[in-house]
Amino acid sequence: MASATASKRKGFFSPDVCDDFMAFLGDENELDMARQIAAKRAWPAEAVRDGGMHEALGVMKGGATARVVLVDVTGSEDPIADVERLSASVGQGASVIVIGKTNDVSFFHDLIEVGAADYLVKPINAQKLEKAIDLASQTGRATGRGRQRTGRLTVVLGVRGGVGATTIATNIAWIMAHQFSQKTALLDLDLHFGTTTLSLDLEPGNGLREALASPHRLDELFVASAIVKENDNLSVLGTEEPVEEAVNFSGDASLELVKQLRGNHSQVVVDLPRALMALQKPLLAAADSIVLVSDQTLAGIRDINRALHAIADLAGETAVIKVAARVGADRKAQVAKKDFERGIGCEIDYVVPEDAKTLTICANAGKAIPAVSAKCQAAVVCGELAHRVSGYREATPKRKGLFGLGGGSAKPVKSKAAKGKK
Ligand SMILES: Nc1ncnc2c1ncn2[C@@H]1O[C@H](COP(=O)(O)OP(=O)(O)O)[C@@H](O)[C@H]1O
Ligand SMILES: [Mg+2]
Incomplete structure (x- = not known):
């Protein structure tokens, strides 16, 4: 109060x-x-x-x-x-x-x-x-109708390792915070090997493991202790727990933490390791959008199908968005887009191209993709995806000219990738 x-x-x-x-x-x-x-x-x-x-x-x-x-x-x-x-x-x-x-x-x-x-x-x-x-x-948080306002929840799940899921989660959260000026929380649920803090050049926080261990004690202060601020709008929750220690947390614990985050952030983006999929069903069920990320390979077809099957009973109002990432001529063992789509029985919603040059600069500088190259295709596609899942609407063009939208253009640029061309 x-x-x-x-x-x-x-x-x-x-x-x-x-x-x-x-x-x-x-x-x-x-x-x-x-x-x-x-x-x-x-x-x-x-x-x-x-x-x-x-x-x-x-x-x-x-x-x-x-x-x-x-x-x-x-x-x-x-x-x-x-x-x-x-x-x-x-x-x-x-x-x-x-x-x-x-x-x-x-x-x-x-x-x-x-x-x-x-x-x-x-x-x-x-x-x-x-x-x-x-x-x-x-x-306080109640709206005129006394309804509790809650931020939008987006869960990003790489159906295979190394396909660029964490990169997408980190970059859409960064775009929501920097380009859309929305209060955004990025929660990295890989407590041992998560790279969200590393990729934004932040020290991992101290309180995340404790917060997940004590969901019944969670309050605003406790949650704040797990947050590292990237800027005024972007709160990052990630940790590097010792690899020799097993850390378990229940689906209810992450759900409670996310509920708290949704209380004072307009957007919550969760990077969910695929190994936690079964345990974290309550979180998936609560999501407004689930972003399934895969590479464009035969194994990717198998694992997208398995992930789609696993969440089939939850969907309801949840948008399930399929992303093929790290797609490019220099990536091995890829299948053609149309074969991939035939294999998964639906269209790919977004294609993030392989861009080793930009991603290497990002990794070494601890920067988000748009901060390194706002115009590269990977940044453009992440921007479109951020628009879609956040529901963000830009100001009327007249207003935008007057006072801008911090951190670069928030205008969605229709990319070839999103239109399904390659
Ligand atoms: N579009 C991309 N082009 C080139 N390299 C990428 C791309 N996306 C991710 N990477 C790189 O691939 C590696 C794995 O990415 P990451 O996002 O951690 O994957 P995941 O979370 O699916 O395991 C990282 O080194 C990252 O920098
Ligand atoms: Mg990852």
Whole structure:
């Protein structure tokens, strides 16, 4: 719960941010009301700012967050897309209250759907505003309908070893955090040999093994101890446990950890070793998307089919996405794409080409693929996959020109690979 005392800290790109409350309002009257409410609660003056959605996105996308964010969408070209971006930027722990002129119930529903906690139609009165702020402060993560918001869960599973699954998990998480400005957690469940931290040049964390060993004790602080921050938006959970020690954790333990992560991240990406597939069925069942990664070989056909069979009973609303990775002329024992697709009985959704040159630079520098070569095909395909699984919608083109999307273009580029050409 929020402390009564106001807390201030530096945002990544922004001046001081108040952890409890931030308002971005264009109307003098509403600014006055918000200032009075803030003053009553001893929130600092810079918590209430002249502006609107543009300013809110500018301040909050740098990883800053506040418990309650109040924003006027009057000047916004596409308020629904903008509120969705803002909600994703501030993370699941914050509530976004929207103010606007549109008095339309379907508009209200759309706003709630994309993550708003409440919507107030102008003209606003002070009591209503105060009540909405108090309710949002108290309910914390609950949205206007009292529903617990949860981040999207993507589980990446390499059906064979060395096919590039960890590379894909790491890079889609990096893209969600850096290019989509979404609060993202990357959980590496290979506790002995996981390479997500290594590939991002991070020290492995200390608390992951303990967190998985004590699911009943998990709380925000405990989970935070297992997190290593790659930047303000990207939390990485990975460890290098001694190879001589067996480490077992149950499906319920990882599920509980993921549940906690989904509480304050918009996206959770799990790199799941194939050996854990049977034990981690609850996690697979909870996923919004399962990404099956294989090389384009006969063995890959066999193992994709076995993985598809194993998860056939879970699918339901889960999207199962098939990726052929490390595909290229210099890779041995590959089969033609059409033969591979015939073998698995469906189309490949994405093809990640073999790109030894870029991946070698990435490995040696501890960098993500788009940070080394934003335009290479592997980066483009990872970007498309990140779009698909995150459900991220970019801002209207006009807005994008004004204040950009941190870390490079977030526009999906239709690649030959995704269209199935080779
Ligand atoms: N598209 C690619 N092109 C070239 N090398 C790749 C590609 N994807 C991954 N690699 C390399 O292949 C090795 C195995 O990749 P990794 O992602 O760890 O596979 P997995 O998790 O499936 O075992 C790593 O050295 C990685 O750098
Ligand atoms: Mg791996």
